[in-house]
Amino acid sequence: xxxxxxxxxxxxxxxxxxxxxxxxxxxxxxxxxxxxxxxxxxxxxxxxxxxxxxxxxxxxxxxxxxxxxxxxxxxxxxxxxxxxxxxxxxxxxxxxxxxxxxxxxxxxxxxxxxxxxxxxxxxxxxxxxxxxxxxxxxxxxxxxxxxxxxxxxxxxxxxxxxxxxxxxxxxxxxxxxxxxxxxxxxxxxxxxxxxxxxxxxxxxxxxxxxxxxxxxxxxxxxxxxxxxxxxxxxxxxxxxxxxxxxxxxxxxxxxxxxxxxxxxxxxxxxxxxxxxxxxxxxxxxxxxxxxxxxxxxxxxxxxxxxxxxxxxxxxxxxxxxxxxxxxxxxx
Amino acid sequence: xxxxxxxxxxxxxxxxxxxxxxxxxxxxxxxxxxxxxxxxxxxxxxxxxxxxxxxxxxxxxxxxxxxxxxxxxxxxxxxxxxxxxxxxxxxxxxxxxxxxxxxxxxxxxxxxxxxxxxxxxxxxxxxxxxxxxxxxxxxxxxxxxxxxxxxxxxxxxxxxxxxxxxxxxxxxxxxxxxxxxxxxxxxxxxxxxxxxxxxxxxxxxxxxxxxxxxxxxxxxxxxxxxxxxxxxxxxxxxxxxxxxxxxxxxxxxxxxxxxxxxxxxxxxxxxxxxxxxxxxxxxxxxxxxxxxxxxxxxxxxxxxxxxxxxxxxxxxxxxxxxxxxxxxxxx
Amino acid sequence: xxxxxxxxxxxxxxxxxxxxxxxxxxxxxxxxxxxxxxxxxxxxxxxxxxxxxxxxxxxxxxxxxxxxxxxxxxxxxxxxxxxxxxxxxxxxxxxxxxxxxxxxxxxxxxxxxxxxxxxxxxxxxxxxxxxxxxxxxxxxxxxxxxxxxxxxxxxxxxxxxxxxxxxxxxxxxxxxxxxxxxxxxxxxxxxxxxxxxxxxxxxxxxxxxxxxxxxxxxxxxxxxxxxxxxxxxxxxxxxxxxxxxxxxxxxxxxxxxxxxxxxxxxxxxxxxxxxxxxxxxxxxxxxxxxxxxxxxxxxxxxxxxxxxxxxxxxxxxxxxxxxxxxxxxxx
Numbered sequence: 001x002x003x004x005x006x007x008x009x010x011x012x013x014x015x016x017x018x019x020x021x022x023x024x025x026x027x028x029x030x031x032x033x034x035x036x037x038x039x040x041x042x043x044x045x046x047x048x049x050x051x052x053x054x055x056x057x058x059x060x061x062x063x064x065x066x067x068x069x070x071x072x073x074x075x076x077x078x079x080x081x082x083x084x085x086x087x088x089x090x091x092x093x094x095x096x097x098x099x100x101x102x103x104x105x106x107x108x109x110x111x112x113x114x115x116x117x118x119x120x121x122x123x124x125x126x127x128x129x130x131x132x133x134x135x136x137x138x139x140x141x142x143x144x145x146x147x148x149x150x151x152x153x154x155x156x157x158x159x160x161x162x163x164x165x166x167x168x169x170x171x172x173x174x175x176x177x178x179x180x181x182x183x184x185x186x187x188x189x190x191x192x193x194x195x196x197x198x199x200x201x202x203x204x205x206x207x208x209x210x211x212x213x214x215x216x217x218x219x220x221x222x223x224x225x226x227x228x229x230x231x232x233x234x235x236x237x238x239x240x241x242x243x244x245x246x247x248x249x250x251x252x253x254x255x256x257x258x259x260x261x262x263x264x265x266x267x268x269x270x271x272x273x274x275x276x277x278x279x280x281x282x283x284x285x286x287x288x289x290x291x292x293x294x295x296x297x298x299x300x301x302x303x304x305x306x307x308x309x310x311x312x313x314x315x316x317x318x319x320x321x322x323x324x325x326x327x328x329x330x331x
Numbered sequence: 332x333x334x335x336x337x338x339x340x341x342x343x344x345x346x347x348x349x350x351x352x353x354x355x356x357x358x359x360x361x362x363x364x365x366x367x368x369x370x371x372x373x374x375x376x377x378x379x380x381x382x383x384x385x386x387x388x389x390x391x392x393x394x395x396x397x398x399x400x401x402x403x404x405x406x407x408x409x410x411x412x413x414x415x416x417x418x419x420x421x422x423x424x425x426x427x428x429x430x431x432x433x434x435x436x437x438x439x440x441x442x443x444x445x446x447x448x449x450x451x452x453x454x455x456x457x458x459x460x461x462x463x464x465x466x467x468x469x470x471x472x473x474x475x476x477x478x479x480x481x482x483x484x485x486x487x488x489x490x491x492x493x494x495x496x497x498x499x500x501x502x503x504x505x506x507x508x509x510x511x512x513x514x515x516x517x518x519x520x521x522x523x524x525x526x527x528x529x530x531x532x533x534x535x536x537x538x539x540x541x542x543x544x545x546x547x548x549x550x551x552x553x554x555x556x557x558x559x560x561x562x563x564x565x566x567x568x569x570x571x572x573x574x575x576x577x578x579x580x581x582x583x584x585x586x587x588x589x590x591x592x593x594x595x596x597x598x599x600x601x602x603x604x605x606x607x608x609x610x611x612x613x614x615x616x617x618x619x620x621x622x623x624x625x626x627x628x629x630x631x632x633x634x635x636x637x638x639x640x641x642x643x644x645x646x647x648x649x650x651x652x653x654x655x656x657x658x659x660x661x662x
Numbered sequence: 663x664x665x666x667x668x669x670x671x672x673x674x675x676x677x678x679x680x681x682x683x684x685x686x687x688x689x690x691x692x693x694x695x696x697x698x699x700x701x702x703x704x705x706x707x708x709x710x711x712x713x714x715x716x717x718x719x720x721x722x723x724x725x726x727x728x729x730x731x732x733x734x735x736x737x738x739x740x741x742x743x744x745x746x747x748x749x750x751x752x753x754x755x756x757x758x759x760x761x762x763x764x765x766x767x768x769x770x771x772x773x774x775x776x777x778x779x780x781x782x783x784x785x786x787x788x789x790x791x792x793x794x795x796x797x798x799x800x801x802x803x804x805x806x807x808x809x810x811x812x813x814x815x816x817x818x819x820x821x822x823x824x825x826x827x828x829x830x831x832x833x834x835x836x837x838x839x840x841x842x843x844x845x846x847x848x849x850x851x852x853x854x855x856x857x858x859x860x861x862x863x864x865x866x867x868x869x870x871x872x873x874x875x876x877x878x879x880x881x882x883x884x885x886x887x888x889x890x891x892x893x894x895x896x897x898x899x900x901x902x903x904x905x906x907x908x909x910x911x912x913x914x915x916x917x918x919x920x921x922x923x924x925x926x927x928x929x930x931x932x933x934x935x936x937x938x939x940x941x942x943x944x945x946x947x948x949x950x951x952x953x954x955x956x957x958x959x960x961x962x963x964x965x966x967x968x969x970x971x972x973x974x975x976x977x978x979x980x981x982x983x984x985x986x987x988x989x990x991x992x993x
Contacts, residue, residue, distance in 0.1 A: 049450075051447075051448075051450070051472055051474055052452070052472070052473065052474025052659075052660075054394040054395070055394060055396070055450040057394060063716040063717060063719060064716070065717070065745060075426060075428070075442070075445075076445050079424055079426065079446070079449060080449060082424065083396060083422070083424065083449055083450075083451075086422050087422075091745070091748050091749075093741055093744065093745065095737060095741065097737070106948070106949030106950065107952065110948065110949060110950060110952075111737070111949075113968075113969050113972075114737075114738050114948060114969070114972050115741070116713075116969070117713075117969040117970070117972035117973040118741060118742060118745055118972060118973065118975075118976050119711075119713070119717040119745075119973075119976070120745075121714070141713055141714070142714065143713055143714025286437070286441065286445060287437035287441060287442075288437065288441055290438065290441075306444075307444050307445070307447070307448040308448070310444075310445050310448035310449060311448040311449065311450075313449075314449050314450070328714075329714075380781070382778075382779075382781070382803055382805055383783070383803070383804065383805025383990075383991075385725040385726070386725060386727070386781040388725060406757060406759070406773070406776075407776050410755055410757065410777070410780060411780060413755065414727060414753070414755065414780055414781075414782075417753050418753075617768070617772070617776060618768035618772060618773075619768065619772055621769065621772075637775075638775050638776070638778070638779040639779070641775075641776050641779035641780060642779040642780065642781075644780075645780050645781070
């Protein structure tokens, strides 16, 4: 038994697909077909209800157990998977994995084997290290599925799906769109997963805007435009996504300005958004630093679809959980 | 978006009532009518079962999600709301809000908006800052309700209701009663909420006994007698409530004696209770410091109704949750 | 109200049995009859399903509430009781008892009385102090049951039961078996409970192997062989159980070697297992320190029944929860 290391993406694709082409695990959006992505978005759409009415529920996972293993802190993704599982009828086991077995020196695989033996059939995993979800997926039993709920700066596939769904709801499709993602692209698993999905779905143009020190490796985002001027990046954009900036990063790296200068140069605001199309939508994966990467009043404006992203997150996770469950147990 | 600040009580009353006079949120007992308080107590009474038999359950909240957001630590109130929600058929989401989003700098409203977007329709909130529940209540969507589960030293309305219910069960009514509350009145949200409810229900006489440094602001408890002599406060009392004293406060403030002297002067004991009526009941909101504010054997004696208060707490919370749910979704 | 102190085992037996001889609490395996142990194992066996199929569920505890009170950290035992309770239809309340009431100075009995008043009818308790489960059991109401989920170095009865079940599944019975337990026997509640159960069920021979400083008190394990040579201990053994060794203990006590030397002398390995019977099984209560008390590849080999122990753990806990529930509520 060795420590996990990053898995080449082709291998991940092989790992996450069943022989019939359905998802058995969800590790990355990379390599998933346009048809598969679209069918997941369609399924998620069917789980959306208006605010205030009873959430849509099913018994698709009744009697099954979903384990939430978050080795990094999380409120929204953890709660979202928790509610998604319960609204499908599953039992959800929330494990506070920071405070127990791992402290006692247990390996992550032994924790997984333990849960698997308790009939925890779907493992939702967040980890700060690259490669952990794929590593687990390669070791679990045939009846067990792994959901990547955030992996280092590599991948956050359910976040990518909810971003795609939100864009599709507002814009109908992708091929004529200009999508601009602004902020610390280099360290963002959100940007990576969104980019992978958008490329597969044939987005018109994808732009990344960041200080040079936060720019992505061009090899990882082939076909995208990499810019450091926000006005240029926003010109006629249909969709603008601001990314969270860790305050502690600002002003601490070469080429990264202080907070005021950061906001002035890269902060999304009503004024800057005038460069974008009039009906452009503003997205953010949360949690937000209002006044750092996004003007507070813009986050609450009619441009903002931020809370819709959250709502779509539960629906997307229900769709994915049900999909992998059906892959494993055949429906 | 600004920080919360204390809301004048008249405004809170307006905020928490629906146009038809029913509760939409529960922020404070202040301003609630005698009829409304009585109907909540009646509803709670119907949820009580004898120890050992199956707890009474309903499906009133089936499919709804209740979020427990405790920004201060809590065992009993949190567990009580958790069980109340589940016994009504709701899904309850317990959020450990100390360890995630807020650490990342997210504002409390953004946390609330996030939960709201996940169809968490009832938010149970405890916070150390005055004004937070009302502040949240003014910002949530039409289909969302806020329960104050403890607000600074200001208000703890479900604790007040369970105290009222316990007194009514033992004494039948309020108008001929003398109720004495002993301890750190000034910092006690429990005392404030109990006093508001007792005044509305027409208690015969309300007395507060404390060291002068812990005495309440007379303007906040009009009509109450403020004393610093325990024997005088207990004379012919029907109901005596001891409040928790933070050990660290004792002996650290001007006019506050050390523990032994505190117990000698303000501690409830069998001996001191001889001043009260022979059938007087002894209450405590818990957790208790036995030997500080209350003699251990008194807490376990036939005078004590402390565990009944806890039992009533679940019933009161079921009644309130069902009431606001019906206000929102019309039954 | 006094602090708990160790309870003589005869008294524990009296405390945990109802007048009709059924279990009302589960505090220790000591003193339980062969018939009672066997019937619990039979019941557990009926709750086992193959991996991947739906876990077996019942509604035996529907409407009841089980409280998980872990005053020591735990992943597997806590999750196991949680799932066992839910698969029987109970509501399970997980209390993070390290971070709330006890910090406020509340006594453990007051925490228990509080939960009891909320109709938490089965209390699952883990505590680092000897005597706590029996102490609680002597104070709860007639309708409440206490499960010992790990008590100091004294007792871990559900772990003992799952070990017995695992051995019975592989070996059919006990009377012709040689069972060898290796490691820090002296500080192990797992070893104690396993030994008590094995003795009652008439194990052929029970051996303990450890460095002298970790050897058990012979008076506590009458009839067992106490050895410090692993090869001698493993000779012709049918069942070998390795115990977790706290790394911090190794090399820090007189007579305890460093890690490499410890593994060389007491570590279970393929090579050492050649002394045992060819079909010997290898057990470990987890979490494992691979490379310390057990060779990593042995833990993953066909000898290993470690994940079966975990699977049996949920079934055993379901059986015990249902048994005490039926004792209390008569079925």
